[in-house]
Amino acid sequence: xxxxxxxxxxxLLSSPPDSPLQRGEDLQNSITMSMSTVLNPGDIxxxxxxxxxTFNHKKFFALSGLSKKTDAEIATVFNILDQDRSGFIxxxxxxxxxxxxxxxxxxxxxxxxxxxxxAGDSDHDGKIGVDxxxxxxxx
Ligand SMILES: [Ca+2]
Numbered sequence: 153x154x155x156x157x158x159x160x161x162x163x164l165l166s167s168p169p170d171s172p173l174q175r176g177e178d179l180q181n182s183i184t185m186s187m188s189t190v191l192n193p194g195d196i197x198x199x200x201x202x203x204x205x206t207f208n209h210k211k212f213f214a215l216s217g218l219s220k221k222t223d224a225e226i227a228t229v230f231n232i233l234d235q236d237r238s239g240f241i242x243x244x245x246x247x248x249x250x251x252x253x254x255x256x257x258x259x260x261x262x263x264x265x266x267x268x269x270x271a272g273d274s275d276h277d278g279k280i281g282v283d284x285x286x287x288x289x290x291x
Pocket of ligand 1 (some may be wrong): 240
């Protein structure tokens with residue numbers, strides 16, 4: 153038993169660690185996968201096209217199909233939006249909200265960002281938690 157355990161430990165030690173580049177690529181792939189796993193790409197396009205002029209979060213959530221998703225699916229989208237994994241969507245992440253759906257989408261302007269934040273931030277701490285996000289998406 154001892155010998156088996158030891159050889160297993162040695163095997164783990166001798167495995168080369170993943171390079172940071174490799175892990176970065178994996179993360180990027182999982183982000184791309186997740187957004188299109190939850191939402192239909194055609195619906196994402198419709199939602200993005202609609203907010204080319206003015207962003208309205210309710211319309212975006214409806215057109216993208218997000219408002220009809222389960223809590224778990226909405227949480228998956230929340231985790232993508234929370235790029236720094238802080239557990240909250242902060243103002244800088246809100247501003248670049250659309251770019252999570254398409255890298256070429258525009259940033260929200262300050263007025264749109266503030267309106268978006270105010271719509272979701274029910275406890276007024278200046279950022280949006282996952283429960284606040286779920287409520288806002290389904291509102
Ligand atoms: Ca965050």
